[in-house]
């Protein structure tokens with residue numbers, strides 16, 4: 205698979221035909237959606253917390269310069285060092301500088317999407333430093349030379365037999381008779397291998413779910429404990445974070461934490477939430493002697509200026525992709541860059557340019573489920589439409605698509621008419637599909653029905669169903 | 680300070696349409712106020728309950744997350760409870776103890792079988808025993824803070840993590856835990872590492888099936904010391 209958003213269409217076509225991928229992605233659909241729904245049902249305050257989380261992010265983005273100043277002040281006062289990096293290249297260079305200065309040979313890494321964004325592993329390897337991913341899913345995709353295909357479940361595109369084959373190929377000590385059939389056995393094998401790596405590493409690199417202006421802290425959230433062994437054992441702890449990770453206070457981080465795990469994995473709370481502030485203190489017998497934070501911009505300050513500011517609210521929970529029918533069909537690699545799914549379709553053009561990623565905002569059925577589950581209520585479909593309009597204005601779109609979009613824009617700006625027309629179309633499609641509920645072909649949608657049956661709408665639009673659901677279950 | 684900082688700050692200020700100092704005074708005030716007042720978000724009602732009920736909720740939620748909990752009547756019973764745990768889990772009678780006087784001064788001589796060492800964790804330690812700052816009832820979460828008496832490695836390297844938590848340390852919400860830390864360390868200050876721990880280590884990275892013991896402890900055992908005066912007579916299991 206070509207790893208560039210330019211190859212999106214070809215990648216997507218290949219992905220829907222891949223039976224192994226289909227089997228693996230089935231776990232996304234059943235696992236994540238049901239678990240989230242259960243967790244949400246258990247917390248009556250969930251929607252109020254979502255509103256509060258959104259408001260915190262809006263307030264912080266509106267004052268981002270000031271909160272970053274305060275964050276730097278506090279963090280420096282605790283003995284840490286901030287490295288301001290406008291570009292990915294700056295961030296790579298800053299990490300390499302630190303590693304070289306301390307003579308690092310191996311570096312353990314907790315999960316960090318920013319590290320993927322700046323292609324840090326390749327850069328370290330090219331300079332003779334061995335990066336070791338320690339999150340199990342990240343470790344597996346690193347063995348395979350792949351990118352993560354999901355922002356919280358990096359190896360979700362793989363079935364256990366493929367992982368077993370990777371372990372047998374890379375872990376030379378494994379006797380052929382040793383069973384690795386069960387997930388349990390695979391986890392044990394990785395635990396054993398990585399244990400030694402944790403103890404030997406010179407530098408530990410983690411991401412950050414939050415930076416806290418009040419205390420100058422960074423916060424990571426994990427389930428495995430790999431992030432903690434990464435930041436507690438080596439002599440140097442480097443945090444890689446982007447600008448928009450800052451929140452004002454510990455209370456604000458807490459409010460967002462209450463919606464993060466529930467939205468992501470359906471857990472009440474992740475196993476480990478860890479707050480790091482500066483290097484080890486006088487009298488401490490463990491912890492890093494140096495603490496650095498790489499603060500990455502890479503296009504975000506520009507996004508802050510335009511119509512895509514709201515996308516910077518994202519807390520990377522993955523719920524939008526877990527609920528996305530397009531993601532369910534094609535997985536994450538087809539998107540060709542770091543962030544897949546609906547948030548990827550919005551962020552990628554913002555971060556690497558619409559010329560590169562012009563196809564991604566089309567990866568949507570506009571079913572609206574992503575926005576409906578987003579814990580910080582990012583209007584993802586609206587933003588995808590924004591990008592499509594930009595694409596349209598740039599005259600990059602083929603003529604037939606322009607005509608269709610013109611009609612769509614006309615309808616979309618007239619909500620009443622839109623609902624009537626889409627409702628009508630939904631009923632029409634349901635009738636066409638008959639009892640099987642699948643449409644084999646559809647005029648103007650050959651690109652879609654050529655590779656899969658289009659599930660016929662169940663007679664009503666998502667808007668109608670959603671409105672009804674909310675009436676019956678309360679907000 | 681640096682060219683990178685100037686570039687980023689300049690770009691942020693342009694994006695936010697910042698002007699002269701006075702024009703931004705309102706924005707600065709809003710920031711100062713929020714940092715000063717640290718307002719809480721919506722508080723889940725489930726944990727806004729009397730202290731004894733919070734202790735029960737803490738236990739129920741921790742057990743749901745695959746931790747084990749044993750209630751004991753006083754701190755002095757910790758060594759015997761540890762011995763019971765080691766025996767039941769079929770573990771060698773060796774223990775790495777957090778270097779805190781409160782734990783070191785417990786009657787360990789009553790358990791001469793157990794070999795007790797103090798200090799940070801080493802790679803081969805099987806069982807650690809630490810204290811905690813608080814227990815958060817809302818989700819059965821332990822709150823631990825690093826320091827000379829509480830090395831962080833004890834919470835993650837050994838296969839078994841045993842934690843002593845007093846009922847008087849159980850609070851409702853995470854924010855109550857922050858307030859306890861503010862009392863100890865002062866506003867705006869935290870120790871190097873603060874850990875919220877909810878159950879033992881786990882992963883679902885292989886086909887979404889949950890496996891315990893990914894990299895951190897395989898087992899988390901909580902010794903809940905019933906040190907509060909009221910509401911903790913004989914329990915019927917709550």
Ligand code: SF4
Pocket residue numbers: 517518519520521522523524525547574577578579580581582
């Ligand atoms: S856009 Fe929303 S749902 Fe998607 S990852 Fe970000 S916060 Fe989660």
